Amino acid sequence: MFDFDGIQSLQEHKASGTTGLPLEGVRVLDFTHYVAGPFGTMLLGDFGADVIKIEGPGGDRFRSYPPHDAAHPEEGGAFLWANRNKRSIEIDLKSPHGKEIILGLLEKADVVVENFATGVMDRLGLGYETLKERYPGLIYCSISAYGRKGKFSKRPGFDTVVQAESGFVSMNGYPDRPGVRTSSAVMDIGTALFSVIGILNAMVRRQRTGGGAHVEIPLFSSSLLMSGYATLQSLCTGVPTERRGNTSADSCPTGVFQCEDAEFFLHCGNSEIFVRLMRDVLGRADLAAAGKYATATGRLAHQVEIFAVLEAEFGKLAWEELNRRFTEHKVPAGKVRNVLEALRSEEAGELDMVGRIHHDTLGWIPNVRSPIRLDGVPVGGVRAAPTRGQHTRSILAEELGYSPEQVDKVLGIDAVSGG
Secondary structure: OOOOOOHHHOOEOOOOOOOOOOOOOOEEEEEOOOOHHHHHHHHHHHOOOEEEEEEOOOOOHHHHOOOOOOOOOOOOHHHHHHOOOEEEEEOOOOOHHHHHHHHHHHOOOOEEEEOOOOOHHHHOOOOHHHHHHHOOOOEEEEEEOOOOOOOOOOOOOOHHHHHHHOOHHHHOOOOOOOOOOOOOOHHHHHHHHHHHHHHHHHHHHHHHHOOOEEEEEEHHHHHHHHOOOHHHHHHHHOOOOOOOOOOOOOOOOEEEEEOOOOEEEEEOOOHHHHHHHHHHHOOOHHHHOOHHHOOHHHHHHOHHHHHHHHHHHHOOOOHHHHHHHHHHOOOOEEEOOOHHHHHOOHHHHHOOOEEEEEEOOOEEEEEEOOOOEEOOEEOOOOOOOOOOOOOHHHHHHHOOOOOHHHHHHHHHHHOOOOO
């Protein structure tokens, strides 16, 4: 069951106060499901694009991911997170009427985004090579696991699988235990961001040339880049990155520490920060000036003794006082929180990241805004994720000019529900 206790007290997130979002007037046909595709198209919708989510009979399987209210099993929290600012049409793409509807929508479409298994869109007659002849200005984005061509193009892949295959899992966790994946679908989210970057670049080029483009984002490729600078470090040394838990191979002291009443993460990313930590925060000018701690290499070599000193010093202080000193002397550190604590934090409140938006069947639901601001105003948070096929009838009538009788006929033949 959803627990919306306190949701009514959250500020309503409405349309931004900016005059004209940059993608207003751009039509996106969204053939995606789960995370990597929908999260990217949602971001396009946040910036004003008209995103039409194309759902087959039964809808996006991500709808059922928990948690969800027992009375509304297709409006799960995970789906709501990745699908705001969209319209939904439910149609059978394999039927003659379904194909006709899509071709009609393509007449006014700027962008198509799909993440079906390789070959599916081609079999439906909606592959890039087919559509580019009829719609030469179309930007067509394909999100796949391992690319659309080559020996691995038919392999299925999920975020967690490519976390493992890309080496990302091998870097996370403690050296005496197996590597761990992140709970957050970071590779899906990264792939979504890369897809938006690719689409926007293609749109800029189209303004100059008039031609469309095929943007392709393999999840595995994204995962290699999302593994960070460890990739170049490994290539330069010929040695794979090792797991170090919460400590760092590059900086010291970095890790989780305990003060009187809280756990916190400290990151000393350079020697200047180390000096401020020891001299100004802890009053240990002797250690700040010690030659053996003057460089990152020296501090890493003496990590055990540095950590022992810090644990003793931090244990004397409460978090409120310690955090005041960290802030005053510009030492990066933050209290270890769970997700709910982070969402309810003063920092999130100051940035107006968490609020509520109206949902047609659930009433008010939570909303976590995009971190992007235009002219100081956050974008996104205008419309909640659509219910399955919510806009089928209105899209057929308003976008394609179907009469009520034609709409009823199509809905009846294809057993499609919609409003």
